[in-house]
Amino acid sequence: MNISIPQRGRCAQVVAKSRQAGASLVEAVLFLVIVVVVLLGLFALFTGAFSTSKIQNEMAYVQTLSGNVESLYATNHNYGTADITASLVSTKNAPTPMIVGTGLVNSWGGAVTVAGVTNDFTITYNAVPQKECIQLSQASLNPIGVSINATAQTLPLTVAAVTTACSSVTSNVIVWTLS
Secondary structure (H helix, E strand, O other): OOOOOOOOHHHHHHHHHHOOOOEEEHHHHHHHHHHHHHHHHHHHHHHHHHHHHHHHHHHHHHHHHHHHHHOOOOOOOOOEEOOHHHHHHHHOOOOOOHEEOOOOOOOOOOEEEEEEEOEEEEEEEEOOOHHHHHHHOOOOOOOOOOOOOOEEEEOOOOOHHHHHHHOOOOOOEEEEEEE
């Protein structure tokens, strides 16, 4: 037996429709949670890609610096014993994105210097974050020496050795000695 109670008037129809239309508070909160999770995922993906891009850029920059120094001094291989960073900048032999005034700066805001050591030269990177230090210190430059945080490393470098040497979370110093 079905008993149906008729609803009267326009108010009853509006009440019935309002119960069915729109989202509940629970559904709205659930939607917001999903949006926040998606945005956090995108942020993590973006920052990871940005960090990888910085490493790739810096590896290219250090290789460019090394090659340009070797080209400038190709005839006599006497690099002197002074800082040659300003001459690299003034002769346009330094990567343009690194140039700040008469000096060089890496992607993390640390100073980059190139100095002669008579028949060799050094490239020094300051303020390198830990994860990037581990990767950047192993750049394929064929160095004759590598120092991380003032500690000489045994060549060839190993991941275990550079992981230990790159001990600062935000401010490691890498020095490559090249000839």
